[in-house]
Amino acid sequence: MSTTAPSEQAPLTVADVVDILRRAAPPELAEPWDSNQLICGDPAETVRTVLLAVDPLPPVVDEAIETGVDMVITHHPLFLRGTDHVSATTAKGRSIHRLIRAGIALANAHTTWDCAAGGNADALATAVGLTSTTVLSPSSADPALGIGRVGR
Incomplete structure (x- = not known):
């Protein structure tokens, strides 16, 4: 009897996870005023576990x-608008410092996820039982996608 060891996959990196996130919620769907990005973290670091939050x-x-x-x-996003400092004298600055010291990457998908196929708008429409849905505010990148859903 022969046994074959399971194939080992290379571990995911922060860059890989960001790439997966961007494929699910493409950057071109973002509203022009929004921030959807890797906020802190080394793209080369290994990712074994991810915490999701609003x-x-x-x-x-x-x-x-x-x-x-x-x-x-x-x-x-942690920072919706540009910032000129991340001093630990503010709550957001402290958060960045703590995450970096702990080696934890932070990324977000805001309006990209609101617009994406299967994203927030689709999930909420399904959760409340909407049928025959259409996009409320179409994306200029893809009019079939966008923020909000209306339906029956």
Whole structure:
């Protein structure tokens, strides 16, 4: 009797996870004012565990550190507008410092995920039982996709 060892796949990296996220929620679907990106983290680092959350609030950072995840993906960005500092004197700055010290990457998909096929709008429409849905606010990149759904 012969046995074959299971094939070993190379571990995912932060860059791989971001690529998967961008394929599911393409950057071209983003609203022009929005931020959808890798916020902190080394693209070459290995990712074995991911924590998903709506907002990158301090309790989410606490949980990520306490559970030892490699990456956090949130819907809302930590910084919606540009910033000129990430000093630990602010809550957002402290969050960035804590994540970096713990080696935890942070990425988000905001309006890209709102618009994406199978994203927030589709999931919510399904959850409330909408049928015959159409897009409320079509994306200029793909009018079949966009923010919001209306239906019966």
